[in-house]
Amino acid sequence: MKVLFIARNYPPHVGGAERLNYNLAQNLGKFVDVKVIPNRFGKYSPLFHVYSIFKIMLNRDKVDIVFLSDAYLSPIIPVIKKIVKKPVVIKVHGLDITVPNKIYQFFIPKFVNMADNVVCISRATREECIKRGISPDKCKVILIGIDKEHQKTYTHSKKADGKQLNIANKHVLLSVGRLVKRKGINWFVENVIPKLVEKDKNFVYIIAGDGPYRKIIENIISNKGLERYVKLLGKVSDEDLELLYNIADIFIMPNIPVDGDMEGFGIVILEASSHGIPVIASNLEGIKDAVVNEKTGVLVEPLDPDMFAKEILKMLESVRENRKIKKKIRQMVLDKYNWNKISQKYYSTFALLTKKTNGGFLYESRDSGGEY
Structure with missing residues (x-):
């Protein structure tokens, strides 16, 4: 399985989201072929949206799924779905869905809801997504991992x-x-x-x-x-x-x-x-x-x-x-927040969408608020 990971926050930039995306990409690489498109523009620069679309178009025949690092990137989902026609998974952190701006709140949840799956990093984030009209069936809770x-x-x-x-x-x-x-x-x-x-x-x-x-x-x-x-x-x-x-x-x-x-x-x-x-x-x-x-x-x-x-x-x-x-x-x-286990859950989400298991593990979603 080939995954194109569009990462708005990524090293060499420093921060919690940057560490999360780096660790996730490194550990996902144990289960799928991950290609990371990191942000080389400003943190909130719309130029990265344009650049990401360009990179997705270049790789359209080389990837099975497009994975977006946060809700800020959701405006590119309609392009991916209509032109590239690949499954899209988007990860939502919390602040990226709760920004107190009327224009932002009018558009971003609608774009996020166009994704095939929405990975929420906590139950609280999932609740905020659902409050904004994002389908509960799409929202999966996969927690963050840690490595010794x-x-x-x-x-x-x-x-x-x-x-x-x-x-x-x-x-x-x-x-x-x-x-x-x-x-x-x-x-x-x-x-x-x-x-x-x-x-x-x-x-x-x-x-x-x-x-x-x-x-x-x-x-x-x-x-x-x-x-x-x-x-x-x-x-x-x-x-x-x-x-x-x-x-x-x-x-x-x-x-x-x-x-x-x-x-x-x-x-x-x-x-x-x-x-x-x-x-x-x-x-x-x-x-x-x-x-x-x-x-x-x-x-x-x-x-x-x-x-x-x-x-x-x-x-x-x-x-x-x-x-x-x-x-x-x-x-x-x-034991509980092991990155290996967390990565397998992401892998299962991708595999269910692409129908490619590559002999790996599939996790069934439990009833605890959509958590894997």
Whole structure:
């Protein structure tokens, strides 16, 4: 089976979607012949749509199926269906279907619905697709994968050095991500950190990432005198991030609901969990599919500072008492979100459309909201 993968977000560009598409292409290559058409234009440039159509036309006789990386690319589906006449599968993340723009919402869901299959990376994303008129029968939930092979071991990092951060012998809470409203980090610093300080001063909350809410967070830290307890690092290198994952006791993802902006999944949760870090996160949107509640972490209702503080203190006690908890979490995550299994599910979706199995595996869709 030959698949043409049109990837709007792809290395050398950096980001969660870029890592997802790269890992997916690499692992799909074990089951099908994948040719990637990466974006060499701006992230939102319409030139990539034109370029993609050109590349699809050139390869029309060499491919069995066209796979689009996200809903932003859906306007090219009518061309593929009418001129190239190949089956189309499109992957939807969340933000690419919930953009709060009337013109966007009028056209994009209609284009997405023209695809033969719509792969949603979480149940929450599937729900958003169906709300917008996309056929439930087309929407399949296939979660994101993680590989243990992506991890590396580093022994030193200037930015994350323990002495420099003054975190020796302290419990480490960690958040990683772009500092935007939906991530809820400013809310967490303002409402939860002071409650933790009242109960246990032997901790530090490290935030790795940058974005428009950085200044807001800096002001909260300063106004509340939390400099000893909150360390805002900004963007960090892969080496620094690996070190942070290795020293963290709990990973925090305190997202809050924001109209038109959603967390499609939460790749950083899988990255943290694959290092054995227990997660405490908001019971919200696609995050619910990234945490195995009460096993790899705990889901807390968003905007509940008392419950966040309670669960963090409880988790810190569990980590102190049970040193094997990290090993269990790591193994469970690598088993459940194994890229090999995830790729086979994509393969099954393609095979059912093209009627080509090549001796591979076919997964039947279950009744759990279209999830494979």
